[in-house]
Amino acid sequence: MDKQELMISVEFFPPKTEEGMAKLREARTQLARLNPKFFSVTFGAGGSTRDRTLDTVLDIQAAGFEAAPHISCISSSKQEIRDLLQLYQQHDIKRLVALRGDIPSGEVSAGDFRYANELVEFIRQETGDHFHIEVAAYPEFHPEAASPAADLANFKSKVDAGANSAITQYFYNPDAYFYFRDECTRLGMDLPIVPGIMPIYNITQLARFSSVCGAEIPRWLRLRLQDYGDDLASLRALGLDVVTGVCEKLLAGGAPGLHFYTLNQSGIITTLAERLGLKAA
Template identity: 80%
Template structure:
């Protein structure tokens, strides 16, 4: 891999001590690829708030950069202000700022409606302390009324003070490149790092994709379905597909790759080894 692309990984906060031990093992395996940071998700309505902080602190104490996700739906300004202060006290310098999903049964949306409002608030409270990553949607946010509206909302996050963006996952490289072109035409110049989802099994991938609006191309969907219960063959094929996607993205000028790990390292390690990541 040339030009030292940015590599980063996303974890979710474990619920148990055993889960934390497994996460540490995965983290150490992935650390061999010299990641810029490890991000940690934040449950709907802040449902994993304490565990997100604990997991990020554990990453920082191990000598790596941790980046907590911070979603604003169902949160008020006082809660976010307290969290920002905690992160600053721990020496955390990077955040992934998101709107987040409304938890089932939730009545109040809190003080923030959109991620750009959260980004603005972070800047007002902390100045330039944090490197702020935001989300981007090459295949458009499932709640957006149109591609034009989606791009407008993304630009609002950039104008509010975002430093870089991580995309929703996708399997069509052209969608990413067209999105980047449209961003450049709109005056958006921040790095837009493609999000990469390894393929572990079809049922899980289809469920994720139906929720987040990511498209599984018809040819890929049919091939994955055809493997049925043969998970070993499905994963081997899926790994080839994702390797090829990563190669296309980097060859086309993507600034790096952000992997949605699901707290697993094996498949991603295989992909990155094929790409030559981590080589001196």
């Protein structure tokens, strides 16, 4: 695939402070050189960052870029989601990342939705084809899935409900992505499944993220990273080599693009993009 045709996207989280927003804008300026199709903005558990998510999306739009807010349905009523969809339509937002979301700590009610496919179906019922809907995919399978087959069936339910494309959880084993993609094709799912890419910033943070989302850190990589201890320069150099190799294999194997989990930082991703030849001149 020509690099100009790749579906490149970038994920931010909504900052809590003006200083954080200034840093995000700086990162956005740098990452805009990748010519991303859109910037996505995460949505806190139970809608806890709703206002900050919208503010961040509007700031990105004002700078001339397409922005896609995440929308999670757990602990939400249909009316709350309806109101949010109408708000996004009023602001001419055209793309959503539709997720179930995690149940907030101490939350009692799960709300009107149990699964992301119900959210996707509701968005289509309420807004027709107004939104391009991205959903999540798990090449190494969702940690709550009863089996790989059950997880694939769950993903297919989101596709059948009206999803346009998917972004995967991050992983460091390209074969997991290829097997997942091929199984989706075998089951009749014809949509772009874009790999999610997580740069390696430090092992403690990565281990924490991975324990929550079920992403596997290969044993050899985990031990090598741990062996560096406080030597962050060597750790990040190895991480950059590993992630570059993963991306190269994914693109060579026909992945339609890359979705970068930035943690609101641009440095490592800018270097990675240069290595991959993705950066605009």
